[in-house]
Amino acid sequence: MEIITGYTGKPHVTSEQDRDVNIGVVGEGSYVLKTGMQLAAEVSSNNEIKIRDGVLMHQGCTASIKKNTYDSLIITNGSQGMKRVDLIVARYEKNQDNRIESLDLKVIQGTPAESNPAAPQYTKGDIQSGDYVADMPMYQVIIDGLNITEVKKMFKVIGSNKDLSEKLEFQMLLNTDAQQIYTMYGGRVKVVSGTMIVNIAMNIGYAKLFSVEQLKNWFGDDHATSRLSIKTYNGDDVAQEVNFYAPEIWNGEIFQYFYPANREGPMRVNYRLEYVYG
Structure with a gap:
């Protein structure tokens, strides 16, 4: 040395x-x-x-x-x-x-x-x-x-280290056990994650997770769903014994599909939504 x-x-x-x-x-x-x-x-x-x-x-x-x-x-x-x-x-x-x-x-x-x-x-x-x-x-x-x-x-x-720090700037907007909302890269990326309970009906096979209004509230009135990525998984197999398909967007709302469909009652969903602004 x-x-x-x-x-x-x-x-x-x-x-x-x-x-x-x-x-x-x-x-x-x-x-x-x-x-x-x-x-x-x-x-x-x-x-x-x-x-x-x-x-x-x-x-x-x-x-x-x-x-x-x-x-x-x-x-x-x-x-x-x-x-x-x-x-x-x-x-x-x-x-x-x-x-x-x-x-x-x-x-x-x-x-x-x-x-x-x-x-x-x-x-x-x-x-x-x-x-x-x-x-x-x-x-x-x-x-x-x-x-x-x-x-x-x-x-x-x-750029300088200062430029890099600004680009990678992290800002926590909400941090609870139920939900976390934060931005990264100077606000260019926004993440909403958390856990929720939805009630499912027998032989339906899907449940609505988020409405258009919820997405507008998080990501803006002019948000584009093509810029949104979503991950979900069954967060509580004791509450509901089902397996998840990938979530889907229909008419601007987010739905969770699962199998088998012959289940009813409360179902826990852990989720992470990531939006990249233009």
């Missing part, structure tokens, strides 16, 4: 260790962080694209463009009547002789074609496995004739 974030009396933290920590926290992919202008591309002319400030993490390796500045990239002139796709990448490189590492923006020029030009190939690489080159695709630059007509973003912007 070797300490990383601690003073040992001599330089000891390696870039590989630092990348491993980042991969463990953020993930092993390549992302732009949610800071600054998030490395936004700005077409300055048909020969120049400016990449604004921000921070990226490429396989655990971080690099940045300072705030309120930009990196300028030169795009080679297009040809009249031809189309081309150039690729802007963030390229990690390690010098094979002195082991010095770098991460810079590069333009990989595509091959002109009269129609349907292909994007150029790039070097995927695996930094932690020791590859000397590893590209992170950033933008496709679409060139038609002499003009840059489009710059397509290819990277994913990853």
Whole structure:
């Protein structure tokens, strides 16, 4: 075991260790962080694209463009009547002789074609496995004739831990032995669970669990049953010896079907309704 974030009396933290920590926290992919202008591309002319400030993490390796500045990239002139796709990448490189590492923006020029030009190939690489080159695709630059007509973003912007906490936010609205109501993911998902007793009649084989009005009260007047998932099971085999089929929705109401049907009296149903909002 070797300490990383601690003073040992001599330089000891390696870039590989630092990348491993980042991969463990953020993930092993390549992302732009949610800071600054998030490395936004700005077409300055048909020969120049400016990449604004921000921070990226490429396989655990971080690099940045300072705030309120930009990196300028030169795009080679297009040809009249031809189309081309150039690729802007963030390229990690390690010098094979002195082991010095770098991460810079590069333009990989595509091959002109009269129609349907292909994007150029790039070097995927695996930094932690020791590859000397590893590209992170950033933008496709679409060139038609002499003009840059489009710059397509290819990277994913990853949120902060605060963003994740807000997305996963849990709020308990009701919590009793009979019923629990709560929301998750910042209110995007609502769950109603609990237990109830319904009375069943002989040789009917089903019982209504929830009315349209109950569902509206829980999930809103404009709720769509296609966004609702339901789970039930027989919560008390002493009260009623039956087996459950899957619950069904009919005319906006929820019914529980069971067998055998030659039973009557109280029947306990444990349930869980989950609704995903649009």
